[in-house]
Amino acid sequence: MRTHMCGELREGDVGKRVRLCGWVATRREHGEHLAFVDLRDHSGVTQCVVGGSVEARSEWVLQVEGTVRRRPAGNENPELPTGDVELADCNVEVLARAEPPPFAVDDRVESDESVRLRYRYVDLRRPRMQGNLRLRSRVLTALREAMLRQGFCEVETPLLWTPTPEGAREFAVPARLHRGEFYVLPQSPQIAKQLLMVGGVDRYFQMARCLRDEDLRADRQFEFTQLDVEASFVSASDVREAVTEAVVEATEAAVGERPGEVKSISWQEAMDRYGVDKPDMRFEMELVDLGEVFAGTEVRAMAAQCVKGLRVPAGAQLSRNRVDALAERAKQLGAKGLASFKVAGTRSGGEPVLESALEKFLSATERAGLVSATGAVPGDLILVVADSWRTACEVLGQLRLELGRPPVGTGGRRLCWVTDFPLFEGLDDEGVPIAAHHPFTMPHREDLDLLDSDPLAVRSEAYDLVLNGWELGSGSIRIHREDIQRKVFDVLGISPEDAEARFGFLLGALRYGAPPHGGFAVGVDRLVALLAGEENIREVIAFPKTQSGTDPLTGAPKPLSAQSLRELGLRVEAR
RNA sequence: GGUCCUGUGGUGCAGCCUGGAGUGCACGCCGGCCUGUCAAGCCGGAGGUCGCGGGUUCAAAUCCCGUCAGGACCGCCA
Numbered sequence: 001m002r003t004h005m006c007g008e009l010r011e012g013d014v015g016k017r018v019r020l021c022g023w024v025a026t027r028r029e030h031g032e033h034l035a036f037v038d039l040r041d042h043s044g045v046t047q048c049v050v051g052g053s054v055e056a057r058s059e060w061v062l063q064v065e066g067t068v069r070r071r072p073a074g075n076e077n078p079e080l081p082t083g084d085v086e087l088a089d090c091n092v093e094v095l096a097r098a099e100p101p102p103f104a105v106d107d108r109v110e111s112d113e114s115v116r117l118r119y120r121y122v123d124l125r126r127p128r129m130q131g132n133l134r135l136r137s138r139v140l141t142a143l144r145e146a147m148l149r150q151g152f153c154e155v156e157t158p159l160l161w162t163p164t165p166e167g168a169r170e171f172a173v174p175a176r177l178h179r180g181e182f183y184v185l186p187q188s189p190q191i192a193k194q195l196l197m198v199g200g201v202d203r204y205f206q207m208a209r210c211l212r213d214e215d216l217r218a219d220r221q222f223e224f225t226q227l228d229v230e231a232s233f234v235s236a237s238d239v240r241e242a243v244t245e246a247v248v249e250a251t252e253a254a255v256g257e258r259p260g261e262v263k264s265i266s267w268q269e270a271m272d273r274y275g276v277d278k279p280d281m282r283f284e285m286e287l288v289d290l291g292e293v294f295a296g297t298e299v300r301a302m303a304a305q306c307v308k309g310l311r312v313p314a315g316a317q318l319s320r321n322r323v324d325a326l327a328e329r330a331k332q333l334g335a336k337g338l339a340s341f342k343v344a345g346t347r348s349g350g351e352p353v354l355e356s357a358l359e360k361f362l363s364a365t366e367r368a369g370l371v372s373a374t375g376a377v378p379g380d381l382i383l384v385v386a387d388s389w390r391t392a393c394e395v396l397g398q399l400r401l402e403l404g405r406p407p408v409g410t411g412g413r414r415l416c417w418v419t420d421f422p423l424f425e426g427l428d429d430e431g432v433p434i435a436a437h438h439p440f441t442m443p444h445r446e447d448l449d450l451l452d453s454d455p456l457a458v459r460s461e462a463y464d465l466v467l468n469g470w471e472l473g474s475g476s477i478r479i480h481r482e483d484i485q486r487k488v489f490d491v492l493g494i495s496p497e498d499a500e501a502r503f504g505f506l507l508g509a510l511r512y513g514a515p516p517h518g519g520f521a522v523g524v525d526r527l528v529a530l531l532a533g534e535e536n537i538r539e540v541i542a543f544p545k546t547q548s549g550t551d552p553l554t555g556a557p558k559p560l561s562a563q564s565l566r567e568l569g570l571r572v573e574a575r
Numbered sequence: 576g577g578u579c580c581u582g583u584g585g586u587g588c589a590g591c592c593u594g595g596a597g598u599g600c601a602c603g604c605c606g607g608c609c610u611g612u613c614a615a616g617c618c619g620g621a622g623g624u625c626g627c628g629g630g631u632u633c634a635a636a637u638c639c640c641g642u643c644a645g646g647a648c649c650g651c652c653a
Contacts, residue, residue, distance in 0.1 A: 038614095072611070075612075101603090109586075109587075109603095112582090435653055550644095
């Protein structure tokens with residue numbers, strides 16, 4: 001139907017008779033003898049010169065046959081890649097008429113997201129969405145190619161899986177042939193890929209759709225895509241290298257430049273320096289340990305297990321209200337309080353001048369120590385939290401983000417690995433440890449003895465990949481020995497009978513020759529969003545759901561017909 | 576389950592605090608004029624359940640209560 005795309009024609013095409021197909025982007029009429037129609041497809045727009053009487057409105061679909069010619073001198077449009085040429089002597093065929101669109105197909109006009117989703121097929125015509133979809137396609141291709149090049153084999157795993165009551169809430173699928181029984185949609189192919197390792201696949205990957213019935217967020221949808229990876233006979237760093245290679249390749253394919261050095265940092269160090277397990281390394285403002293400064297302090301507010309400080313450059317100019325709000329925020333985040341010190345200047349003797357409610361209680365040594373440890377200069381603000389180690393780190397880490405974080409899409413791309421996560425993230429109400437990653441995560445070899453005596457101190461062979469403060473994914477070396485797996489289940493309070501009922505098929509596989517193995521999963525939606533400079537993954541998904549899990553386009557979810565329910569053996573209870 | 580923000584012609588917004596006739600702006604739409612525009616321009620016009628329900632009031636887009644929808648976040652996401 002067409003010989004060229006709408007964004008394709010250049011001066012070198014002058015004289016050619018061509019056919020374009022696309023949508024009417026704009027129409028400019030100049031009386032009955034002259035009109036311009038900008039014809040748009042995903043590649044761009046071309047100006048078509050038509051008689052004034054042409055019948056074509058916004059978003060009509062046209063086929064235009066015409067001759068490429070240079071625009072009259074002085075009438076070129078430098079804003080357009082095709083701006084030196086235009087289509088003349090046009091023969092216009094209307095392929096489809098269109099009602100006026102509910103909103104302008106134009107990146108410059110913002111529209112309410114629920115309206116955009118209801119008319120997603122119109123929204124997708126906008127350059128922004130076209131760009132995002134195509135960027136996503138390039139990322140998927142680059143990831144796939146990188147994995148194949150490294151000897152990985154793509155294997156598809158079932159979407160109809162078995163319930164594994166553990167972790168995220170699963171979507172259930174009634175089994176028509178087995179009344180009263182259900183499949184579930186996989187929250188991840190975790191166990192399936194481990195079985196592939198036992199099956200000798202050696203190096204597996206998959207662009208895996210994962211489904212979790214949990215509440216939605218800007219960075220979370222019910223269904224999402226992971227680059228799922230698993231490999232046998234590998235160390236944690238082997239896995240990280242393979243994944244790094246793929247993500248670096250994808251970044252280059254998406255934005256044309258490779259990210260800088262990919263750092264690696266232990267979980268402990270990440271918490272100490274950034275106060276989070278997913279540090280945003282695009283900016284400094286690292287947390288400072290003030291334990292020594294306040295070691296023997298007389299100030300009760302500073303006497304705690306851990307004292308940490310955050311230097312806010314030029315923070316002294318923050319208003320009193322703003323600083324009060326920070327203190328309020330700190331309490332909201334779980335701190336007992338937040339001390340703040342404005343660095344006003346320096347006395348002749350070199351002693352810093354601090355402005356703070358606590359200032360008069362500090363010794364001269366503490367004043368000097370506070371300033372030198374944080375590296376603060378006059379004009380700065382120093383925030384201090386004295387609390388448990390965990391609270392002090394987390395509260396200041398959050399304030400660091402709120403005070404200094406650059407907008408999405410700016411400050412470059414800083415990838416880092418966070419390693420040596422704790423195996424357990426805490427205790428439940430009954431004092432039983434809770435798995436931080438999943439229950440198949442290998443404990444650190446050196447910490448195996450601590451499983452009984454001090455489980456919370458056990459480090460794991462788990463690692464996260466972080467890009468600009470977003471968790472891109474996580475992985476681990478898995479347990480491949482049945483005895484260790486049973487031991488971990490035991491610590492987690494899962495009885496042998498329970499374990500057999502839930503994961504019996506996995507434990508069975510471990511008895512039939514399981515190679516040491518480990519893997520990873522990259523959150524592709526988040527990766528694409530970051531590379532596209534979007535702060536919401538819905539912008540890189542063709543047909544996303546709203547925060548309440550509905551689809552304004554189709555109206556899903558909807559009730560099932562009485563007959564469908566009967567076939568499935570289901571009865572719906574009134575609310 | 577919870578906190579906060581938003582809801583006004585097709586679209587985006589102002590009006591709400593401090594109640595007084597659906598008042599306004601921009602875009603779009605319809606009609607007219609216009610032979611070099613490019614988000615064309617000029618003139619004219621149409622288009623409204625102020626999300627929905629209740630309350631207060633002589634009077635509610637505006638104040639109060641409830642509810643629905645969208646969004647941000649907490650919980651949740653092994």
